Amino acid sequence: MNIRLYNARILTMEENREVFQxxxxxxxxxIIYVGAEGSFEGTDSQxxxxxxxxxxxxxxxxxxxxxxxxxxxxxxxxxHSGMTLLRSYADDLPLNEWLNHKIFPVEAKMTGxxxxxxxxxxxxxxxxxGITAVFDMYLTPETxxxxxxxxxxxxxxxxxxxxxxxxxxxxxxxxxKLNSRGPxxxxxxxxHAEYTCSKELLTEIADLxxxxxxxxxxxxxxxxxxxxxxxxxYGMTPPVFLxxxxxxxxxxxxxxxxxxxxxxxxxxxxxxxxxxxxPGSNTKLxxxxxxVADFLKAGVKVAIGTDGPSSNNALxxxxxxxxxxxxxxxxxEDAAAADAMxxxxxxxxxxxxxMGLKDTDVLxxxxxxxxxxxxxxxxxxxxxxxxxxxxxYSGSKQNVAMTMIxxxxxxxxxxxxxxxxxxxxYEKVEQIRRRLL
Amino acid sequence: MNIRLYNARILTMEENREVFQxxxxxxxxxIIYVGAEGSFEGTDSQxxxxxxxxxxxxxxxxxxxxxxxxxxxxxxxxxHSGMTLLRSYADDLPLNEWLNHKIFPVEAKMTGxxxxxxxxxxxxxxxxxGITAVFDMYLTPETxxxxxxxxxxxxxxxxxxxxxxxxxxxxxxxxxKLNSRGPxxxxxxxxHAEYTCSKELLTEIADLxxxxxxxxxxxxxxxxxxxxxxxxxYGMTPPVFLxxxxxxxxxxxxxxxxxxxxxxxxxxxxxxxxxxxxPGSNTKLxxxxxxVADFLKAGVKVAIGTDGPSSNNALxxxxxxxxxxxxxxxxxEDAAAADAMxxxxxxxxxxxxxMGLKDTDVLxxxxxxxxxxxxxxxxxxxxxxxxxxxxxYSGSKQNVAMTMIxxxxxxxxxxxxxxxxxxxxYEKVEQIRRRLL
Numbered sequence: 001m002n003i004r005l006y007n008a009r010i011l012t013m014e015e016n017r018e019v020f021q022x023x024x025x026x027x028x029x030x031i032i033y034v035g036a037e038g039s040f041e042g043t044d045s046q047x048x049x050x051x052x053x054x055x056x057x058x059x060x061x062x063x064x065x066x067x068x069x070x071x072x073x074x075x076x077x078x079x080h081s082g083m084t085l086l087r088s089y090a091d092d093l094p095l096n097e098w099l100n101h102k103i104f105p106v107e108a109k110m111t112g113x114x115x116x117x118x119x120x121x122x123x124x125x126x127x128x129x130g131i132t133a134v135f136d137m138y139l140t141p142e143t144x145x146x147x148x149x150x151x152x153x154x155x156x157x158x159x160x161x162x163x164x165x166x167x168x169x170x171x172x173x174x175x176x177k178l179n180s181r182g183p184x185x186x187x188x189x190x191x192h193a194e195y196t197c198s199k200e201l202l203t204e205i206a207d208l209x210x211x212x213x214x215x216x217x218x219x220x221x222x223x224x225x226x227x228x229x230x231x232x233x234y235g236m237t238p239p240v241f242l243x244x245x246x247x248x249x250x251x252x253x254x255x256x257x258x259x260x261x262x263x264x265x266x267x268x269x270x271x272x273x274x275x276x277x278x279p280g281s282n283t284k285l286x287x288x289x290x291x292v293a294d295f296l297k298a299g300v301k302v303a304i305g306t307d308g309p310s311s312n313n314a315l316x317x318x319x320x321x322x323x324x325x326x327x328x329x330x331x332x333e334d335a336a337a338a339d340a341m342x343x344x345x346x347x348x349x350x351x352x353x354x355m356g357l358k359d360t361d362v363l364x365x366x367x368x369x370x371x372x373x374x375x376x377x378x379x380x381x382x383x384x385x386x387x388x389x390x391x392x393y394s395g396s397k398q399n400v401a402m403t404m405i406x407x408x409x410x411x412x413x414x415x416x417x418x419x420x421x422x423x424x425x426y427e428k429v430e431q432i433r434r435r436l437l
Numbered sequence: 438m439n440i441r442l443y444n445a446r447i448l449t450m451e452e453n454r455e456v457f458q459x460x461x462x463x464x465x466x467x468i469i470y471v472g473a474e475g476s477f478e479g480t481d482s483q484x485x486x487x488x489x490x491x492x493x494x495x496x497x498x499x500x501x502x503x504x505x506x507x508x509x510x511x512x513x514x515x516x517h518s519g520m521t522l523l524r525s526y527a528d529d530l531p532l533n534e535w536l537n538h539k540i541f542p543v544e545a546k547m548t549g550x551x552x553x554x555x556x557x558x559x560x561x562x563x564x565x566x567g568i569t570a571v572f573d574m575y576l577t578p579e580t581x582x583x584x585x586x587x588x589x590x591x592x593x594x595x596x597x598x599x600x601x602x603x604x605x606x607x608x609x610x611x612x613x614k615l616n617s618r619g620p621x622x623x624x625x626x627x628x629h630a631e632y633t634c635s636k637e638l639l640t641e642i643a644d645l646x647x648x649x650x651x652x653x654x655x656x657x658x659x660x661x662x663x664x665x666x667x668x669x670x671y672g673m674t675p676p677v678f679l680x681x682x683x684x685x686x687x688x689x690x691x692x693x694x695x696x697x698x699x700x701x702x703x704x705x706x707x708x709x710x711x712x713x714x715x716p717g718s719n720t721k722l723x724x725x726x727x728x729v730a731d732f733l734k735a736g737v738k739v740a741i742g743t744d745g746p747s748s749n750n751a752l753x754x755x756x757x758x759x760x761x762x763x764x765x766x767x768x769x770e771d772a773a774a775a776d777a778m779x780x781x782x783x784x785x786x787x788x789x790x791x792m793g794l795k796d797t798d799v800l801x802x803x804x805x806x807x808x809x810x811x812x813x814x815x816x817x818x819x820x821x822x823x824x825x826x827x828x829x830y831s832g833s834k835q836n837v838a839m840t841m842i843x844x845x846x847x848x849x850x851x852x853x854x855x856x857x858x859x860x861x862x863y864e865k866v867e868q869i870r871r872r873l874l
Contacts, residue, residue: 052448084819092773128835148822218710282762283831314817314831319756323763326720335723337531377601380751380834381864383586383870389525393721394751397817398565398834414851426819433820 001061001407002027003369006037008065011387012363013072019387024070026369027057028406029183034363038258050169066403069374069387070364071130074317078255078305081155082115082124082138085432086310095223095311097283101308109436111133112140116147117428123151124422125315127411128370131399135217135305135355135368136278137255140167140172140222147183147193151418152410154184154370156355158217161191161205166203175212183406189250193219194238195226199245206246213250216355217276223287224406227259239264239273243280248273252353254403256281258288258294267290268300274354275300279323279347281307281315282294292328293337301352305342318395321347325392340392373402438497438807438844439464440569443474445502445526446813449561449800450509450785453487456824463806464494466620466844471800473616473848502776506811506824510569511754511802512788515692515742518559518592519552519575523747527816530720532660532722532748542749546873549577553584554865557690562752564848567809567837572654572691572713572742574627576602578611582622587845591621591807593792595654598628598642605641611695612649620805620843623794627689631675632663636682643683650687652793654713655679657691660724665695676701676710685710690791693718694732695725702728705737711791712737714783716760718744729765731773740788741780751815756838758784758829777829810839 001066006023012034025033025040033040083103090102110118115138126134133154138144141157148155159171171189178187189212191205193195196436209216221238222226234241240263242248248267260268260275268275277290295302304324306315321343328338352361360370375382380394391399403411410417449471460472462477469569470477520540527539529538548554562569570591575581578594582675585592591857594615608626626649628634628642646653651685657673658664671678679685685704690711697705698711705712714727732739741761743752758780765775788799798809813821817831828836840848847854 085832086822087820088823090777091823091826091830094772098772115467121816128816220823280759282761283767284772286766286770286774288770289767309831312831313826314759314833316817316831317851319759319833320755322717322751326717326760329723330720330726333723333725335531335535335721338725339529377859377863379558380753380861381563382558383524383866385523385874386528389528389750393528394524394746394753395750396751396753396756396834405676421816422816426814429820433822436823 002057003407004059004062004063005065005070007067009035009067009069009387010363011069013345014362014364015227019069020114022129024363024371026407029133031363031367031369032365034365044072065286065373066377068222068376070363070371071374072348072361073372073403073405074130074347075303075355075357075360075368076131076134076305076306076315076317077303077354078278079122079134079315081119081134082110083119083146083308083310084118084435085100085429089437091284091309091313095287096225098285098311104122106436112143114432115140116427117368117432118142119144119147119149120420120425121317122146122309123153124416124425125420126153127403127416128318128376128400129314129318129397131315131317131356132370132372132403133355133360140196141178141187145178149182149184151421152184152405154360154405155189156357157187158188158190160197161201163198163201164196168201168208170206171205171269179278184332186356188217189214190217192224194242202242202247203245208242209247212286215250215252216247217252218254220257221259221264222256222282237261237264238327239267243267243271247320256287256290258290260291265294265298265300268295270297272341273300274303276303276305276349277324277352278305278307279327280312280320283323283327284313285311290325291331291332292324293332295343296338297372301350301354302346303354304346317347318396318397321392331411340389343392344388369404371404371409372400375399375401440500441492441496441499441842442507442830443499444504446504446506446824447471447505448508450782451601451801454826461800461808463844466608467803468558468800468804468806470816471802486741490664502810503814507808508811509771509785509798510807510809511784512740512792512794512797512840513563513571513743513752513754514740514788514791515715515743516559516571516573517745518556518573519547519581520745521555521558522873523864524746526874528721528750530673532724533662533793535722535748541869543873545823547576549580549831551869552577553580554582554862556581557588557744558866559752559859560585560590560855561853561862563590564840564853565837566753566755566834568752568754568795568811569807569840569842570792571793578615578624582615582618586621588797589621589842589845591794591797593625593794593843593844595625598638598647599633600635600638601633602854605638605645606728608642609645623793625654627654630663631667631679639684640682641677646684648688652689653684653841654689655691658696658701659693661696662679663802674698674701676704680708688768691789693724693727695719695727697728700733702731702737705732706735708741709738710737713740713742713746713791714761715742716764717749717757720760720764721750726768727827728768730769732777733775738787739783740789740791742782743854753834754784755832755834762829766821778828781825781828782852783818796808806844807838807843810833812838830840869873
């Protein structure tokens with residue numbers, strides 16, 4: 001599909017580039033032009049003179065954006081898509097109780113096929129929120145990859161080694177298999193958390209990281225109890241302990257990063273680790289407020305994740321963006337903390353880089369066409385005093401007019417163009433719900 | 438218009454009544470039936486036998502709700518609609534600086550006509566969020582009432598007496614005028630805040646309250662500085678001081694109520710005052726987290742407001758609902774604090790009662806037909822493990838399929854049925870923006 005999107009405002013998310021008026025041209029899943037209208041070096045189907053190899057491009061669709069905004073899709077840098085089943089199933093509980101008494105017993109009964117179906121439900125929701133790629137940690141990587149491929153959505157999975165189910169050997173197998181699978185799926189080394197892994201297991205994961213010179217991600221310092229437990233076990237906070245066994249020699253990062261000392265933050269900076277913040281989940285589970293302003297000050301890169309639909313419970317990047325800045329302002333007692341452009345960068349560029357997706361970060365020629373259209377003609381975006389601030393402070397899922405992944409429009413004006421449609425997916429989820437809950 | 442909404446799930450918000458399957462019938466702006474399908478005592482246009490006075494009701498529209506949810510519209514219990522102009526105009530500043538250096542200078546230049554137009558923009562946004570009535574405090578009550586009447590939206594205005602513009606005499610005049618104006622507009626006594634009123638002014642307002650035996654509302658204990666300032670001036674916190682001059686003898690309440698002592702909370706309880714919480718604004722301006730859990734424990738009634746679009750910046754009850762519960766959980770370090778049904782009650786029943794709207798609180802025969810339809814067939818509402826929790830924890834404006842006020846559908850499936858349409862309003866707002874900013 002070759003698509004031309006014209007009469008648009010464009011926020012490329014390249015450094016220091018303001019919103020401008022122009023067009024974007026897409027050929028076979030890649031952006032071939034971002035810029036002013038009429039300056040494209042090739043020709044389109046309407047014009048006669050061929051100036052370059054683009055001469056033969058036919059535009060399958062030319063979309064008048066009516067002044068609306070095109071920007072990179074959001075990257076959800078931490079989620080558990082398969083947990084849609086457990087949305088509103090066990091709320092209003094602290095993390096430990098929620099996990100051990102409510103979540104784990106149901107998860108033990110889920111099949112790989114179930115998890116595929118449940119992940120597809122999550123994909124629908126991501127699309128409505130303009131999320132074009134997710135960093136997913138869950139139980140059955142192959143059925144998850146199948147589900148995302150069938151839906152046409154980009155997914156980076158991360159290992160979830162723990163004492164009970166996933167082994168380092170399985171993670172190594174998936175690392176090889178899913179990284180050679182195709183353009184939409186990839187895999188990064190990881191483990192569930194320090195508190196669910198023996199020291200022996202953790203050492204094996206560090207060894208894997210060294211073997212492949214590859215980054216490692218994990219749940220990190222999410223709750224006070226987790227930090228206290230690690231200090232009891234090893235006399236160190238989780239980042240210090242994990243770094244001491246060589247876990248982060250090739251980078252990676254932590255999900256949550258709520259209870260962090262200045263020494264922890266120094267390690268994050270030194271190792272180039274991403275702090276992936278999940279404010280919706282940390283709020284709902286009463287885990288605490290991450291020190292995002294401290295990360296920014298220290299030069300630690302921050303990305304944003306929704307966490308799973310059982311702890312958040314929405315897969316909504318707009319809500320997360322407002323929470324990241326809002327909670328930072330509250331924590332610092334400073335209304336200037338974490339401004340709108342910082343937040344947009346976290347939700348797009350930084351997420352993309354954390355997930356190892358080098359070509360979905362900004363809108364530019366040569367990059368993958370993972371982009372969204374934001375409807376500026378909704379009342380919550382008016383007047384257009386400052387589009388970036390509007391996105392972060394008053395934007396909502398309602399403003400997502402189109403979501404495109406790898407050059408394919410999967411969601412447009414409230415309709416889904418996925419292979420499997422919502423109705424079928426909801427029915428299958430309901431069958432799983434009746435069986436398991 | 439006589440409207441029948443059938444094949445619906447219904448959440449009436451009456452005490453201890455669960456969601457059930459049924460229909461709602463509306464005649465000339467009032468609900469005449471809420472219950473199971475087929476049990477209505479009257480007859481509709483399709484049936485032959487007349488059983489009651491309802492025999493001659495013709496249904497202008499019969500709407501198949503396709504299993505979606507009908508519930509009372511949300512009540513936005515504190516806002517400044519006319520501030521839409523200032524959305525994303527001066528963000529990332531603390532309240533005092535924001536107000537004195539950015540907001541007041543522009544407001545001084547706004548005309549009543551401007552404020553009418555700007556309020557209409559806010560109305561559009563309220564409708565997209567399922568808000569059917571607002572408690573509005575702003576500068577020119579009559580042009581605001583005109584704007585809301587023209588748009589068909591319910592608005593309760595509150596006096597904003599202060600040292601600079603609104604006098605008690607003007608508030609008294611508006612109290613008489615707007616309360617005899619018509620079904621959609623009403624007016625409640627109030628002043629801007631203790632820190633913007635002399636003691637003499639405050640005494641005059643208390644006198645007005647005694648004269649009319651009427652409640653009084655005001656901004657109350659929003660920031661630490663406000664509380665400290667009041668203690669310096671009068672040796673008391675704002676609630677204690679205001680109560681000491683007889684301000685709350687006939688009830689009323691406070692907007693924000695962030696920095697409250699246990700003595701303040703006792704006064705709220707004793708006087709039956711409403712604590713109207715505005716978490717989006719308090720977050721964005723770094724004002725603090727209101728002690729909502731303490732209010733609930735003490736039996737103080739809580740309602741929810743968005744505050745104005747310059748401090749929040751969204752007029753989105755879904756975001757506010759999540760923030761009220763989320764911030765309470767964080768503040769209490771307790772994931773069970775402020776559960777979903779508490780929050781829904783704040784956003785509907787309590788808001789309605791705080792605003793003096795006795796017949797828009799729940800869905801029942803005899804009540805005004807101010808109701809909304811929530812699309813449960815969006816992925817963020819699936820599966821339907823618990824509809825109330827879904828509304829609060831994963832619901833969004835995207836789920837608002839229809840907003841009806843006083844029996845008139847003003848917003849349905851993304852389209853506005855207001856007299857003035859978005860495009861005209863946006864253009865007028867843009868003209869104001871060019872003139873004033």
